[in-house]
Amino acid sequence: MDRLNDKWLRLIGVPLTGMLSNLVFFDAQNEAAEISRITAMALSVGESLLLWETNRLGILLSRRKFPTIKATTARISTQVIWFMVMTVTTRFLLSYYYDSTQFWGYALSSRAYVFNIVVPFFFIIPIASIYEAMYFYRQWYRSHFEGEKLKKEHLQSQLLSLKSQLNPHFLFNSLSTLSSLIPENPVLAEKFTDELADTYRYVLKTQDQVLSPLKEELNFIKTYFNLLETRFGKGIRLEIQVYPQYENHYIPSLTLQLLVENAVKHNAVSDKTPLVIKIFTDEMGNLFVKNNLNKKLNMVASPQMGLRNIISKYKLLNQPEVIINHSEESFQVQLALISSQEMTKMKLSDVI
Incomplete structure (x- = not known):
């Protein structure tokens, strides 16, 4: 108040x-x-x-x-x-x-x-x-005006995600991976193509949603991660431990994709020092995305637009503050999950 x-x-x-x-x-x-x-x-x-x-x-x-x-x-x-x-x-x-x-x-x-x-x-x-x-x-x-600002923040999130998926570097790597798979493993190439299509399909589906169920976000991140796994092999791992009772809670759309992308962007990935990304919940209804650190050499400073976008959304939704824990060994982001009752009180249909 x-x-x-x-x-x-x-x-x-x-x-x-x-x-x-x-x-x-x-x-x-x-x-x-x-x-x-x-x-x-x-x-x-x-x-x-x-x-x-x-x-x-x-x-x-x-x-x-x-x-x-x-x-x-x-x-x-x-x-x-x-x-x-x-x-x-x-x-x-x-x-x-x-x-x-x-x-x-x-x-x-x-x-x-x-x-x-x-x-x-x-x-x-x-x-x-x-x-x-x-x-x-x-x-x-x-x-009225925070509703308009939320729309802009949501649009920015969509653009950031689409930009990361459609930038030439991502397309080049994805198509190169697909090209090498076609003669060597046509079955895997077909699976890779389907997952690439599913990735784009989900991004387009959520373009009109401020929040998405955690279960849908987790299913999407598994598909997105399969693309990364096909590209990096054993150099990247994903571990998910989410209490079933929280799967029907909500988070801002594409949040997990932005955080996973952030981890891949800022860390070197190799079989010897694999990048391990963990997504898990605690008993208080908080969601954690954590990864070990193996920073790239000569890394250009990042404006962290994706992370700032997530923080802004939580603030506009009057949710608990996004907590970031950064040490020499790991980087962790803590997010509050939003229950169905809370979402109903927000009346988000008024600001979409």
Whole structure:
């Protein structure tokens, strides 16, 4: 929940409502109790501060419980109930105190009690409306523009993946591998061709998806890895240990492909020092992608656009931060898995 940034509204609003209420409530009879207008004004400001802060607390609590645009009705209903209970209680106790002590120089009638309780609502309602209008606008603005930003991030992810698959180097290696397989092992060449087609098919399938089931991502990465294995042989290995209960959870589409590609791009691959990529989960519902390090010599610095893209998506989806653990021996990325219930709450169809 955002911090309630209303410093200037309170600095101006409290004294102003105090002065206006003093004009309404101050009576000439007050002079009989030797209470000056300045004293009465100060008391009015104090009462306004009490009411303002009491009802402001209700606004904070309602936003914490019902923070989204879709929960606006529930949030406003909660505020209305809070305002009525707290305002009636506060104003009644103040009136009772003034009545029992005859603070103003006279006893209060039943009509005065009602007047003292009802009039403050003419101040509370417009002030609460200002608070809610400002909050609703900020929520709408964030939902709209972050939705647009998420679309751009998703598009960038697609382009990065397509770029890595379609760049001349990748095509050259894939076609060279296929060319050598055709005369030597036609059956394997046919399998390689099918897997290459499946790789492109999945990329095109996910172009309209922000999230994909982990099970689908794992099936895709196995197909993608077969291409790498055909190319590098025993120089590369993939180990997957994922709890079955998490296979129906979600992650941003093509995340695993970007991370596996990142591992291959930054490490030397050979039979003597194989690149081992591990994909596994823990009992807390976190997904890990880990690989040993065998950095290439004369490696050109990488902007790590794929990794930054994943981090940005998790941030926009209000998910736990992506955790990167980098040591001399290994590189590991920790991702939070998104349950079906969480995805439903996100209403991602609104931002796709």
